[in-house]
Amino acid sequence: MDTDLPGTPGGAGTAGIDVPDDLLAAAELVPAGPTAPRGGPPGGGVSLARPLVYALPAEGPRPRTALVCFPFDLEEPPDGHGYREVELAVTFDDEDLCALDLRPAPGAGAGGGERVSVFGLGRNRLRWVFRAGAGRAGLRPDGRWTQALVRLPGRFTEVHGRLTLRAVLDHPSPDGDHERAEVRTRDEVPFRLARPDTWLAASLAPAPSEPGTGALAAFREPPTPDGGLPPxxxxxxxxxxxxxxxxxxxxxxxxxxxxxxxxxxxxxxxxxxxxxxxxxxxxxxxxxxxxxxxxxxxxxxxxxxxxxxxxxxxxxxxxxxxxxxxxxxxxxxxxxxxxxxxxxxxxxxxxxxxxxxxxxxxxxxxxxxxxxxxxxxxxxxxxxxxxxxxxxxxxxxxxxxxxxxxxxxxxxxxxxxxxxxxxxxxxxxxxxxxxxxxx
Known part of the structure; x- marks a missing residue:
């Protein structure tokens, strides 16, 4: 395990043992347009976790299909502010990489009328947009995840790309009403997924709320033609x-x-x-x-x-x-x-x-x-x-x-x-x- 990826500092455990840090980046959300939210930091922040990779079984010694999960945590916005929309964008640098399935699926819902839109099926540029339901409650500022089932091109040694996050923030205006402004991560956050960091996908069927399970349940590689017993x-x-x-x-x-x-x-x-x-x-x-x-x-x-x-x-x-x-x-x-x-x-x-x-x-x-x-x-x-x-x-x-x-x-x-x-x-x-x- 490489614990010194760019932008991913390793973590030192406090009990006399090195505990690797799962944080890819902690990014501030800064104004993306002329209308900046008032009353505190620009728009909170986001913690982007290291992506998780689950290799799906396939013929041959190297997996050709993998489920890649992108967990992230929104931080609490300043008092009086609320998230109305959050978009996570993922770009794989290899243009031949193809997304076979994306979860949460388009139209997926959550509590409070929250809805999800998904873009990029069949491409290497992916986007998930989480939108709040009607009312002032906004999106919950807590953990979320997205996942893409991808066909890996050629021999899988590593996959790398970039993440960005954009949000629409509801914030108070001087006249007591509410205005909306767009904030985003200041820079793209690079990631690198190496083969040693992959997990073999389980045959069990975990709860659908867990990262990396929706697309696994929907997609399976066919068994080997000869049906031979592995060593x-x-x-x-x-x-x-x-x-x-x-x-x-x-x-x-x-x-x-x-x-x-x-x-x-x-x-x-x-x-x-x-x-x-x-x-x-x-x-x-x-x-x-x-x-x-x-x-x-x-x-x-x-x-x-x-x-x-x-x-x-x-x-x-x-x-x-x-x-x-x-x-x-x-x-x-x-x-x-x-x-x-x-x-x-x-x-x-x-x-x-x-x-x-x-x-x-x-x-x-x-x-x-x-x-x-x-x-x-x-x-x-x-x-x-x-x-x-x-x-x-x-x-x-x-x-x-x-x-x-x-x-x-x-x-x-x-x-x-x-x-x-x-x-x-x-x-x-x-x-x-x-x-x-x-x-």
Whole structure:
């Protein structure tokens, strides 16, 4: 992961671990015409997040189709002002790049009569225009997202382009009425999307309010003609999931996803895990990492566990998590994994998620309010690692739990441990480093 893209400074975590910053740019909105809004800053501002890229399954080793998501947050305008219209424009520099689908779709609506217009299908220049409904309420100044399903030209190594944002601001006039003025970002904001930054699209069907799901549900590549079984390899798998994700509003979900991505990337960096080499599958409220077959499990597991705890503490201390601190479940397992048409398949992946979603793991996180992270090992992984003290790992702190999912015909055993947070999180200060060797 390149954390030093132009205009995208890396973020230093406050818990002794580097947490990559997901911010592409924070831009001021300045007057675009002769009528400037009065009574404060020109028109608030906007935070443009780094675009997210979900690779769709396709024939051959390189994806040719991808879903690109552009999340952004409008800042609160000055008192008495309100957004009547917001337009996000995306230009891909490669003119051969073609948009196959755009979401939100034209005519899509939201609360308060908000409507969306979309332009650029079949082109490399795209625009989404959000318009407020009738009345003075205006657009909500919170998180939004747009997404484009694109056909990638040639060999996909990177895609780059530019973003601009324009808004129509309703502002008070001297006679007590309201006037409207146009504001926009002062400059174009460049972005670059490299292949190592892509996520493999999941075969699951997340809620339609989540970034990157609408077009995925509407478009699928055809299966390979020969229907052959892809190679199976013994892989270490690591999955994480956010507690009570669906209880957040749309903006909260977007921010939680960004924060979770930062946590996972920082944990990989801390563990020395090759981010570009990992298989990655987005789950909406969580992520699946499938490490390379030659990964050193004895080092990767304890260091990913410690890195996740430290990065989560740092993100929660910063407060950019969607209104409610992130609390997470995590699980490790290993076994035979196949890279299938729309995700990773195999009994090892199934067991991993059975444990991650199990009652004992959910209950432990719900009941232990002094922790934001609980981790489970499958029984096989636990027996392979903990008796031998790899990288300081030991059985201390783990508790055995029986896992039973009758509806799925699954029974198994997991070993669960909590990661108590430092006592000063409530004060807004960073948690102390969790240490490299968890015990």
């Amino acid at each position: 199976g390899q013994h892989r270490l798998c690591y999955a994480v999931d956010i507690e009570k994700y669906s209880a957040r509003d749309n903006a909260g979900m977007i921010r939680a996803q960004r924060a979770l991505m930062r946590v996972v990337k920082a944990a990989c960096a801390h563990a020395g895990v090759d981010w570009a080499g990992c298989g990655r599958q987005a789950q909406g409220d969580g992520y699946l990492l499938v490490l390379l077959p030659d990964a050193d499990v004895t080092r990767a597991v304890p260091r990913l566990m410690a890195g996740t705890a430290e990065a989560l503490a740092a993100v929660n201390a910063e407060g950019d998590h969607g209104g409610t601190p992130l609390r997470m479940r995590a699980c490790f397992h290993q076994g035979i994994v196949h890279e299938a048409e729309s995700g990773y398949a195999g009994a090892a992946v199934v067991e991993l998620f059975r444990i991650l979603d199990s009652g004992p793991l959910r209950t432990r996180l719900a009941e232990e309010r002094d922790t934001d992270l609980v981790t489970a090992f499958s029984d096989r992984l636990y027996q392979d690692l903990t008796p031998h003290g790899y990288d300081g790992l030991s059985p201390a702190g783990f508790e055995r739990a029986g896992i039973s999912v009758p509806a799925k015909g699954f029974t198994g055993t997991a070993w669960i441990r909590s990661h108590p947070r430092a006592p000063d999180r409530a004060s807004g200060r960073a948690a102390a480093p969790a240490g490299r060797n968890p015990r």
